[in-house]
Amino acid sequence: MKQTSIQFILICLFFYALVSVFNGMSQANYQLSLVSLYNNNMITLTTNHHNALSENVGRKVFNRTYLLLNETKSLLLGDATRVDISSSDPPLLGDYSIDVLIVGSQFKLSATRKQFTTWGSNKYVRNFIVSTEYDDPIPNCTMNTTLDDVAHISHTCKTRKFWRSKRAFNALTSSFVNSFGRFKWLRKKKNPAGWICAQRRFVSSFVQVLDLYQQADDMYPDYLIVADDDTYVNMENITDFLLLGPQRLKEVRGGMIEDDNMYVPKPTSPTIYAGCRIRSGEGEEKFWTLPFGGYGIFLSQGALKRMTQPIHCGDDRSSTDRALETTTSAATEYEQAICEKYLHNYSSVQRGRYPFTATLGEEAYFQSGESLHRVFHKYVLDIDYLCIHSDWFFGYIANFLNVSRHVSQKGELPIMSNGKVVERSLFDEDEKAAHISVNRLHTIMSSELGGGKVEGNCPYGHTENKDEGVFRKCVPNATICHYINEEEMERLYLASFSSQ
Numbered sequence: 001m002k003q004t005s006i007q008f009i010l011i012c013l014f015f016y017a018l019v020s021v022f023n024g025m026s027q028a029n030y031q032l033s034l035v036s037l038y039n040n041n042m043i044t045l046t047t048n049h050h051n052a053l054s055e056n057v058g059r060k061v062f063n064r065t066y067l068l069l070n071e072t073k074s075l076l077l078g079d080a081t082r083v084d085i086s087s088s089d090p091p092l093l094g095d096y097s098i099d100v101l102i103v104g105s106q107f108k109l110s111a112t113r114k115q116f117t118t119w120g121s122n123k124y125v126r127n128f129i130v131s132t133e134y135d136d137p138i139p140n141c142t143m144n145t146t147l148d149d150v151a152h153i154s155h156t157c158k159t160r161k162f163w164r165s166k167r168a169f170n171a172l173t174s175s176f177v178n179s180f181g182r183f184k185w186l187r188k189k190k191n192p193a194g195w196i197c198a199q200r201r202f203v204s205s206f207v208q209v210l211d212l213y214q215q216a217d218d219m220y221p222d223y224l225i226v227a228d229d230d231t232y233v234n235m236e237n238i239t240d241f242l243l244l245g246p247q248r249l250k251e252v253r254g255g256m257i258e259d260d261n262m263y264v265p266k267p268t269s270p271t272i273y274a275g276c277r278i279r280s281g282e283g284e285e286k287f288w289t290l291p292f293g294g295y296g297i298f299l300s301q302g303a304l305k306r307m308t309q310p311i312h313c314g315d316d317r318s319s320t321d322r323a324l325e326t327t328t329s330a331a332t333e334y335e336q337a338i339c340e341k342y343l344h345n346y347s348s349v350q351r352g353r354y355p356f357t358a359t360l361g362e363e364a365y366f367q368s369g370e371s372l373h374r375v376f377h378k379y380v381l382d383i384d385y386l387c388i389h390s391d392w393f394f395g396y397i398a399n400f401l402n403v404s405r406h407v408s409q410k411g412e413l414p415i416m417s418n419g420k421v422v423e424r425s426l427f428d429e430d431e432k433a434a435h436i437s438v439n440r441l442h443t444i445m446s447s448e449l450g451g452g453k454v455e456g457n458c459p460y461g462h463t464e465n466k467d468e469g470v471f472r473k474c475v476p477n478a479t480i481c482h483y484i485n486e487e488e489m490e491r492l493y494l495a496s497f498s499s500q
Contacts (some may be wrong), residue, residue: 245414281452
């Protein structure tokens with residue numbers, strides 16, 4: 001009996017030592033261990049962070065998961081199991097879910113874990129998904145891309161010849177030619193090759209996440225946030241603006257207000273928001289908006305489902321040739337618009353002109369019955385150079401593929417907590433905005449750069465004040481900030497509670 005007890009104690013000490021060694025691994029080895037030990041399954045992490053106090057305010061919370069998305073594409077998302085933590089329901093609190101996709105690096109996993117344990121610990125966050133170099137469509141992209149390659153890619157993307165070779169040269173891609181990163185700008189980055197590879201990774205990782213959502217209808221969150229590993233998000237402000245504020249408005253209106261009459265509609269409405277929106281040009285021919293990279297993109301459930309919705313062009317759903325003759329029989333107006341654009345069979349003279357005709361050349365990969373996310377899956381894997389910045393992609397699908405609804409000029413504003421006031425951006429109040437068909441990218445709390453003005457959270461771009469430009473140090477009550485290091489991430493998160 002005594003010998004058995006000693007054996008039991010020795011076994012316990014062995015496992016304790018094993019756990020200690022595992023916990024002491026370096027960050028890079030930790031990531032590799034997750035991939036090998038867990039065989040790409042869901043990893044549930046618990047955090048004993050001070051945010052536990054705020055979690056107890058809600059009715060239900062998620063068992064949050066930190067997921068590493070890797071090139072095997074076999075990760076499964078959580079089943080949205082919620083844990084009861086209160087016997088009473090607080091007023092105006094819904095059972096919402098938010099997923100987060102961070103496009104980061106295997107060499108900076110500590111940054112993503114800091115995001116996860118700070119703003120990613122919000123009670124509405126369900127899955128915190130991290131994409132790294134393991135998810136690059138081109139294996140070992142960063143390692144194999146030389147500085148000469150970066151110079152060649154930049155030169156190629158800044159020529160009209162590239163887009164003409166894809167039969168996609170138009171006013172939109174012409175602006176891309178002018179705006180794509182010059183080599184002089186790229187070579188100043190800490191890792192020029194890493195930046196080039198990350199642009200393609202943003203698109204491919206987003207598509208992979210959509211694949212996971214397609215497995216079951218109830219897998220879609222109310223919102224998906226796509227961001228960098230140095231992005232800080234004040235989740236209390238975000239959930240108030242996107243989820244609780246609109247719900248309060250509906251409650252006040254007795255549920256009698258339609259989405260079209262709301263500035264911020266319910267999540268089932270297809271809507272894409274930029275944490276900071278850049279606006280350029282005027283009029284239908286020159287106007288375009290895009291997210292300012294690093295401030296995050298916020299996609300509603302309705303937008304995510306629109307991306308994964310099969311596009312049927314015609315009665316014979318397996319034949320593109322048949323679809324050319326019967327495009328107008330598409331099931332929905334959204335489908336019809338995509339069919340007209342991709343099959344070049346326009347229902348009116350106006351629809352046969354820019355901006356309705358503008359594409360990135362992805363129509364070459366479309367077949368009737370496929371969804372947009374499958375089209376871009378093939379596009380991002382096959383195209384020789386991805387001559388767009390990743391944030392331009394989200395602006396494109398919002399504005400030119402109608403994945404997002406038109407910006408509502410006169411919609412009623414959400415009712416925020418604690419008497420906070422939300423204002424429309426100055427441009428959204430302009431009558432001209434209502435008549436531009438590609439004005440479909442929304443903005444978080446009137447945050448915009450355009451027309452010589454800087455609004456909302458767009459100035460919060462650096463941890464330190466800058467002598468030049470409009471950027472300034474992030475403050476605790478800011479909703480979104482960029483270029484935030486781990487120490488600053490923690491400080492902002494802790495300070496945000498005292499500023500509420």
